[in-house]
Amino acid sequence: MPRILITGAAGFLGSHLCDRFIKEGFRVIGMDNLLTGSLDNIEHLFPLKEFEYYHHDVSKFVHVSGELDYILHFASPASPIDYLKMPIQTLKVGALGTHNLLGLALAKNARILVASTSEVYGDPLVHPQTEEYWGNVNPVGPRGVYDEAKRFLEAITMAYHNAHQVETRIIRIFNTYGPRMRVNDGRVLPAFFSQAIRGEGLTVFGDGSQTRSFCYVDDLVEGIYRLLMSDCSQPVNIGNPDEISIKEFGEEVLALVGNPDAKLTYKELPVDDPKVRRPDITKAREILGWEPKISRAEGLKRTYEYFKEVVKTD
Numbered sequence: 001m002p003r004i005l006i007t008g009a010a011g012f013l014g015s016h017l018c019d020r021f022i023k024e025g026f027r028v029i030g031m032d033n034l035l036t037g038s039l040d041n042i043e044h045l046f047p048l049k050e051f052e053y054y055h056h057d058v059s060k061f062v063h064v065s066g067e068l069d070y071i072l073h074f075a076s077p078a079s080p081i082d083y084l085k086m087p088i089q090t091l092k093v094g095a096l097g098t099h100n101l102l103g104l105a106l107a108k109n110a111r112i113l114v115a116s117t118s119e120v121y122g123d124p125l126v127h128p129q130t131e132e133y134w135g136n137v138n139p140v141g142p143r144g145v146y147d148e149a150k151r152f153l154e155a156i157t158m159a160y161h162n163a164h165q166v167e168t169r170i171i172r173i174f175n176t177y178g179p180r181m182r183v184n185d186g187r188v189l190p191a192f193f194s195q196a197i198r199g200e201g202l203t204v205f206g207d208g209s210q211t212r213s214f215c216y217v218d219d220l221v222e223g224i225y226r227l228l229m230s231d232c233s234q235p236v237n238i239g240n241p242d243e244i245s246i247k248e249f250g251e252e253v254l255a256l257v258g259n260p261d262a263k264l265t266y267k268e269l270p271v272d273d274p275k276v277r278r279p280d281i282t283k284a285r286e287i288l289g290w291e292p293k294i295s296r297a298e299g300l301k302r303t304y305e306y307f308k309e310v311v312k313t314d
């Protein structure tokens with residue numbers, strides 16, 4: 001049985017990855033320091049003998065005893081309000097954490113896949129974004145701590161590949177959603193769902209004309225699995241190219257939840273908020289034979305079932 005280390009295991013994406021790799025017959029070590037993750041997301045795995053949990057901050061030296069075949073580095077604050085609140089931790093986990101895990105991959109002769117982001121494209125001047133685009137990032141703006149940490153993550157990962165022949169994979173993840181997102185993580189989907197369920201105003205930032213493209217978590221996990229098993233060491237975009245404005249997205253959530261007390265309200269647009277975002281997934285299609293299968297209508301329905309359970313209405 002192959003053995004895989006997943007960092008950020010108690011987070012939204014990390015926990016879904018633990019589930020998937022257990023299902024694929026791997027022994028999984030989940031690592032987290034619970035800065036933004038929650039054990040609720042993985043408590044169902046604790047009884048399994050294939051699953052081990054290490055409480056650890058990967059910004060500090062990472063020790064794993066025994067053999068290790070694969071590493072997935074998914075530890076990081078990932079929502080804009082989180083990385084605004086935790087700018088130093090965000091920089092450290094992207095930079096020092098990635099360095100530690102690449103060192104571990106080298107020592108164990110393990111293949112490593114690191115989570116990068118569409119944020120490396122910043123407020124993009126090329127649309128849709130292809131992997132060849134270098135981006136438009138403000139290094140000293142509020143998002144700089146995340147964007148530059150992830151750009152450093154890509155650079156050091158490529159350096160370990162070139163200098164030490166470590167088998168590396170880099171995924172650029174676009175907006176992803178689904179069950180286990182934190183209700184209060186500040187991102188648009190948990191915000192809109194919880195506000196719609198409680199009958200509050202949906203906080204549309206700016207005039208809501210900015211666009212995003214939302215990928216359902218199961219599609220993303222399939223893309224990650226395929227990329228890990230591929231031989232592609234160049235960055236690959238994984239996301240759903242179905243683009244929508246934030247205002248229209250709010251209207252879709254309102255229609256789905258159907259709470260007559262909820263409506264759109266408008267708030268100031270945050271600094272450096274990207275105006276457009278849509279992945280060009282030609283490369284994923286060609287190299288991985290991957291494309292998203294779950295429509296936004298279906299994904300939102302499934303996600304609504306989750307938020308109905310976890311949003312407190314009193």
Ligand code: UDP
Pocket residue numbers: 079080175186187188189191192203204205206210212246269270273274
């Ligand atoms: N947004 C919004 N209302 C909210 C939260 C976010 O209108 O309560 C907007 C935000 O300004 C951005 C988009 O929704 O344009 C997506 O924001 P999110 O924080 O989910 O992720 P981002 O794609 O900006 O990293």
